Amino acid sequence: MPGPRFSDGDSAMARWPGSNLYFEIQILSFDSGSQLYSVLFKDGTEMNIKESDIRSLNIFRPKRGSASPSRRRSRSRTRSRSPGRTPTQGRSPARTPKTDPKSSPVVRDSRKGDILKVHLTPLKPQDFIVETRNGKDAITRHAKLYRESPVIQAEEELKVYEKQIKNQKVLRYIQRKEYFAESENKDVNKKFILNPEPTRNIVPVEKPVVEFGGAIGATLVMLSMPPLLYYLLHMCAQKDASLWNFYPHWTFRDLWESTVFGYFALWILLLELFYLLPIGPIAHGVPLATGKRLSYRINGLFALFFIGVLVAVLLYYKINLLYVYQHLHQFAASATLLSVILSAYLFVRSRKASQEELSAAGKSRNFIYTFFMGRELNPRIGKFDLKHFSAVHAALIGWVFINFIMLLAEMDIQQLESPSASMISVNAFQLFYVLHALWNQESMLSSLDIAHEGFGFMLAFGNLVWVPFAYSLQAAYLVKHPVEISWAVLGAVVAMNTFGYIIFRSANNQKNAFRRNPEDPRLSYLKSIPTSCGSPLLASGWWGFVRHPNYLGDIIMAWAWCLPCGFNDVLPYFYGFFLTGLLIHRVSRVEHRCRQKYSHDWDKYCHLVPYRILPYVY
Ligand SMILES: NC(=O)C1=CN([C@@H]2O[C@H](COP(=O)(O)OP(=O)(O)OC[C@H]3O[C@@H](n4cnc5c(N)ncnc54)[C@H](OP(=O)(O)O)[C@@H]3O)[C@@H](O)[C@H]2O)C=CC1
Numbered sequence: 001m002p003g004p005r006f007s008d009g010d011s012a013m014a015r016w017p018g019s020n021l022y023f024e025i026q027i028l029s030f031d032s033g034s035q036l037y038s039v040l041f042k043d044g045t046e047m048n049i050k051e052s053d054i055r056s057l058n059i060f061r062p063k064r065g066s067a068s069p070s071r072r073r074s075r076s077r078t079r080s081r082s083p084g085r086t087p088t089q090g091r092s093p094a095r096t097p098k099t100d101p102k103s104s105p106v107v108r109d110s111r112k113g114d115i116l117k118v119h120l121t122p123l124k125p126q127d128f129i130v131e132t133r134n135g136k137d138a139i140t141r142h143a144k145l146y147r148e149s150p151v152i153q154a155e156e157e158l159k160v161y162e163k164q165i166k167n168q169k170v171l172r173y174i175q176r177k178e179y180f181a182e183s184e185n186k187d188v189n190k191k192f193i194l195n196p197e198p199t200r201n202i203v204p205v206e207k208p209v210v211e212f213g214g215a216i217g218a219t220l221v222m223l224s225m226p227p228l229l230y231y232l233l234h235m236c237a238q239k240d241a242s243l244w245n246f247y248p249h250w251t252f253r254d255l256w257e258s259t260v261f262g263y264f265a266l267w268i269l270l271l272e273l274f275y276l277l278p279i280g281p282i283a284h285g286v287p288l289a290t291g292k293r294l295s296y297r298i299n300g301l302f303a304l305f306f307i308g309v310l311v312a313v314l315l316y317y318k319i320n321l322l323y324v325y326q327h328l329h330q331f332a333a334s335a336t337l338l339s340v341i342l343s344a345y346l347f348v349r350s351r352k353a354s355q356e357e358l359s360a361a362g363k364s365r366n367f368i369y370t371f372f373m374g375r376e377l378n379p380r381i382g383k384f385d386l387k388h389f390s391a392v393h394a395a396l397i398g399w400v401f402i403n404f405i406m407l408l409a410e411m412d413i414q415q416l417e418s419p420s421a422s423m424i425s426v427n428a429f430q431l432f433y434v435l436h437a438l439w440n441q442e443s444m445l446s447s448l449d450i451a452h453e454g455f456g457f458m459l460a461f462g463n464l465v466w467v468p469f470a471y472s473l474q475a476a477y478l479v480k481h482p483v484e485i486s487w488a489v490l491g492a493v494v495a496m497n498t499f500g501y502i503i504f505r506s507a508n509n510q511k512n513a514f515r516r517n518p519e520d521p522r523l524s525y526l527k528s529i530p531t532s533c534g535s536p537l538l539a540s541g542w543w544g545f546v547r548h549p550n551y552l553g554d555i556i557m558a559w560a561w562c563l564p565c566g567f568n569d570v571l572p573y574f575y576g577f578f579l580t581g582l583l584i585h586r587v588s589r590v591e592h593r594c595r596q597k598y599s600h601d602w603d604k605y606c607h608l609v610p611y612r613i614l615p616y617v618y
């Protein structure tokens with residue numbers, strides 16, 4: 001296969017997907033696996049593009065003395081305005097992150113009845129409002145506009161647009177929402193201002209806020225969580241798992257075994273290898289303070305599949321996987337040590353990070369607090385994103401792997417030919433949850449943790465240790481505490497899990513689809529509140545029922561996962577209590593951010609939807 005025609009850093013022209021329009025770009029990198037170039041458009045949009053859609057700059061250089069068709073058109077119809085400039089003033093418009101490339105707006109001046117310009121910059125539901133007027137109808141669309149860019153307008157493309165517009169008789173006016181509201185009663189000609197002000201890609205600046213009780217709270221969490229985990233694991237391994245039967249038979253020295261640490265390091269290396277495999281699509285995160293969006297390889301499902309195959313091969317060759325169960329404490333301790341090393345590394349390297357690369361909490365000057373919360377938002381080693389890897393691969397794959405080990409251990413210890421119904425249901429529910437998360441991995445990129453949280457001890461420990469070892473507690477409990485459940489109870493538990501899952505999934509789907517495109521016709525039945533910062537808030541459907549319907553679904557599922565463990569002990573209900581507490585606490589964290597971002601519009605939403613998670617309760 002011939003090598004790439006363009007090198008990193010080259011300038012060239014690239015075709016905007018779905019059109020024949022070319023824009024100037026800079027080559028960022030070339031991925032030999034997918035044969036795609038990662039390119040940066042002048043407006044800050046990052047995209048993966050095939051070589052056939054990239055042309056050298058020379059091809060587009062106008063011949064001396066002859067203006068390009070677009071220029072001719074531009075001059076004749078807009079007098080002296082240059083392409084890419086707005087009809088009202090020639091200021092440089094906003095940078096636009098990557099969104100739906102099909103939504104290129106055509107701007108018309110109604111008074112002249114003429115096309116002024118084809119903006120190729122895609123619309124983004126943020127910052128601006130596009131008023132689409134067709135006679136009496138006014139459809140409000142949210143959009144983000146524009147940055148001057150050297151548009152090469154293909155004559156034919158323009159004609160097609162003209163025709164379409166004539167047929168549809170659609171006039172699009174772009175204006176700032178606030179301006180529109182203020183000028184409701186003013187002269188109509190003044191009212192429709194095209195791209196009125198120069199703007200930047202507005203990424204709300206988060207004000208630092210002290211969470212988890214600051215340094216003292218962080219210290220308490222860091223000191224209490226690891227012992228709590230060992231306590232829980234120890235209780236699960238005891239015959240009598242009641243909470244007051246706590247006589248630790250081990251010392252701290254028993255927690256350490258170098259061989260186990262070696263195996264654990266090998267496991268993490270293997271996951272890292274799968275993470276780096278150039279398979280699976282590339283997705284983009286939310287815009288950063290710089291306006292850039294990071295790209296992420298979405299291959300969690302592949303990695304899980306490879307791990308599944310590996311486990312099958314190990315079982316086939318009768319490799320003793322029960323070793324993991326027999327050394328569970330030591331594995332948990334190894335994971336804890338690794339999370340501490342990782343946190344220290346993250347803290348040290350964050351000292352070189354620029355202010356823009358830091359999270360809001362990371363800007364605090366308190367060492368303990370920032371060590372816990374994390375300073376750098378997206379620490380990366382080359383293309384290896386440490387936080388994304390740990391949240392998706394280490395946490396979720398680790399969780400289902402340990403669950404499966406518990407299933408094998410149950411069969412071994414209880415001398416069963418097949419796992420118990422309780423064990424199967426716990427394994428199946430949680431595997432399904434993880435598969436769902438991996439399938440929708442792209443939407444995780446906008447979650448609080450990936451988009452806004454720094455990477456420090458909280459997430460390092462949470463992802464490397466807490467999720468795999470504490471979330472698998474029900475399965476660990478069932479290994480030594482057999483529970484008989486009737487088909488009726490099992491049916492009720494499955495129904496409860498399904499109910500929770502439906503709420504969780506449809507709430508997340510509604511929000512994700514709405515965030516992708518607020519005008520999605522499938523969401524036309526939903527009401528929304530326009531906000532002054534641009535992105536509207538859903539105020540009906542699940543998001544009109546309570547303010548955090550996805551948390552409600554998650555909590556219902558969490559309790560459904562505990563029920564197969566029966567009612568002999570409270571220990572297996574730990575996950576239900578923990579997740580309920582975590583999500584209630586998370587509500588306050590998310591709402592704090594939302595209040596900062598949406599200000600009084602968020603209060604309006606709270607007034608309209610008064611309950612957070614459960615109507616009439618909370
Ligand atoms: N099992 C576990 O341990 C955990 C699971 N989770 C799950 O992970 C998922 C992600 O959680 P998380 O990131 O905390 O929260 P959400 O997915 O609920 O995201 C919150 C964000 O959604 C947007 N939003 C809030 N209200 C509205 C509205 N009415 N209309 C439109 N957008 C709105 C805001 O972001 P913006 O303004 O930027 O659009 C807000 O910051 C959830 O499903 C949660 O249940 C979370 C934590 C732990």
Ligand SMILES: CC(C)CCC[C@@H](C)[C@H]1CC=C2C3=C(CC[C@@]21C)[C@@]1(C)CC[C@H](O)C[C@@H]1CC3
Pocket residue numbers: 221225391395437444447449458459461462463466467
């Ligand atoms: C022990 C610490 C003090 C707190 C640890 C918190 C972590 C366990 C959670 C913080 C956010 C999480 C998210 C998930 C798992 C739990 C942690 C890491 C998900 C990956 C679970 C699957 C969902 O679909 C997405 C979640 C994102 C947040």
